[in-house]
Amino acid sequence: MRASFSSYDLIFKQLAGTSRGVLRTKQSYFLKIEDASAPFLVGWGEVGILRGLSMDDVPELEAQLHWTVQNIALGLEELYAVNAQFPSIQFALEQAFSHLQHGFQHFQTPYSRGEESIAINGLIWMGDESFMLDQISRRLEEGFTTLKMKVGAIDWATERALLEGIRKEFSQDQLTLRVDANGAFTLQEALEVDQVLAGLAVHSIEQPLAVDRREELAELVQRAHTPVALDESLIGLVEQEERVKLLDQIRPPYIILKPSFIGGWRGADQWITLAEARGIKWWATSALESNVGMNAIAQWASTKNNLLPQGLGTGSLYTNNVPAPHQVAGGQLQLVDDIQKSWGLSVLV
Numbered sequence: 001m002r003a004s005f006s007s008y009d010l011i012f013k014q015l016a017g018t019s020r021g022v023l024r025t026k027q028s029y030f031l032k033i034e035d036a037s038a039p040f041l042v043g044w045g046e047v048g049i050l051r052g053l054s055m056d057d058v059p060e061l062e063a064q065l066h067w068t069v070q071n072i073a074l075g076l077e078e079l080y081a082v083n084a085q086f087p088s089i090q091f092a093l094e095q096a097f098s099h100l101q102h103g104f105q106h107f108q109t110p111y112s113r114g115e116e117s118i119a120i121n122g123l124i125w126m127g128d129e130s131f132m133l134d135q136i137s138r139r140l141e142e143g144f145t146t147l148k149m150k151v152g153a154i155d156w157a158t159e160r161a162l163l164e165g166i167r168k169e170f171s172q173d174q175l176t177l178r179v180d181a182n183g184a185f186t187l188q189e190a191l192e193v194d195q196v197l198a199g200l201a202v203h204s205i206e207q208p209l210a211v212d213r214r215e216e217l218a219e220l221v222q223r224a225h226t227p228v229a230l231d232e233s234l235i236g237l238v239e240q241e242e243r244v245k246l247l248d249q250i251r252p253p254y255i256i257l258k259p260s261f262i263g264g265w266r267g268a269d270q271w272i273t274l275a276e277a278r279g280i281k282w283w284a285t286s287a288l289e290s291n292v293g294m295n296a297i298a299q300w301a302s303t304k305n306n307l308l309p310q311g312l313g314t315g316s317l318y319t320n321n322v323p324a325p326h327q328v329a330g331g332q333l334q335l336v337d338d339i340q341k342s343w344g345l346s347v348l349v
Helices: 061-070 076-082 087-105 129-141 156-169 187-199 214-223 240-250 264-276 291-301
Strands: 002-018 021-034 042-047 122-124 146-150 176-180 204-206 228-230 254-257 281-284 326-329 332-335
Touching: 002 061, 021 061, 021 087, 042 087, 042 291, 061 087, 076 087, 087 264, 087 291, 122 129, 129 146, 129 156, 146 156, 156 176, 156 187, 187 204, 187 214, 214 228, 214 240, 228 240, 240 264, 254 264, 264 281, 264 291, 281 291, 291 326
Parallel strands: 122 146, 146 176, 176 204, 204 228, 228 254, 254 281
Antiparallel strands: 002 021, 021 042, 326 332
16 A cells, blocks of 8 residues: 655636635645555545645645655554544545545445435625625526525625625525624624624524634524524534533534534534534535545535535636536536546546
8 A cells, every 4th residue: 555645726717705815726635545455446535725724734734744645554543543633634534545445435325326416505705796796696597595605704784785685586485595704703793793684584604703702602692593603613623522612612503514624524423423412403515625525525414314505516616626527506416427437536646
């Protein structure tokens, strides 16, 4: 058995706004394991970091990747444990070892056989009013019944007008609205925004306050009419005790799981167990991975019988995404053609 890794820059089709600026490219690393005795001979996994957000966006990341590939013979269990501070490497290891044994199906489900699809939300990226209106129109034309819009990036009056315009055209029975604040608000601002969101029957507000405002997040959960979903708050919590403390302190209605940020499938599974024991619901989303990482999340999510729309609509953002047998139609992520023959992994070599 031998392993290697490579770097690959994903290029956005158009400027993708975030609360931290404008993204033009997104760097990913790809772990490749070769084993002549394994059913699929080669296994690929994506080390999907986001600069400025992933806990393993540190200078030591590439050195840790070097060490991991040099010690690949230690196997998944030991390498997963050693990489506790590098959740994106943990997830890449899970993917690559699973790919060696099972191919890109990863799990035997109706989804992996192309018999079922996964409901996803349509993304509305931040930008000026005309840019966001254009995206809203496109997502609705594409058949999405759940939209996720960023708030707190431009002026709230404009964002409010956009949300009100959508709701005038589509009732809550026709269209579910989610918003994501990326920690943009103070507690008082969030409470004021909540009054508007509640009147518009918004499904949830994602990470309304910064991650270090735990007491205020707990207060907001109690006082707000719009359910709060935690996202960034989960990043960096490696030990189970830390995760328990967060959930018990804030008691959010929802958590959002990005496997690349929280230790892959195993990390996500632990969060689900802890959340469901407390009556907390969840959905999964990609962290702007390529089709390799996104497929791994989708395959895992398909095993969970979770009917909430997942956040897996990012594959079409890139001009040079890894070719894969995915398509989005009618607000659903689907597998088409022969999954083993439709991958274009040569772009990574």
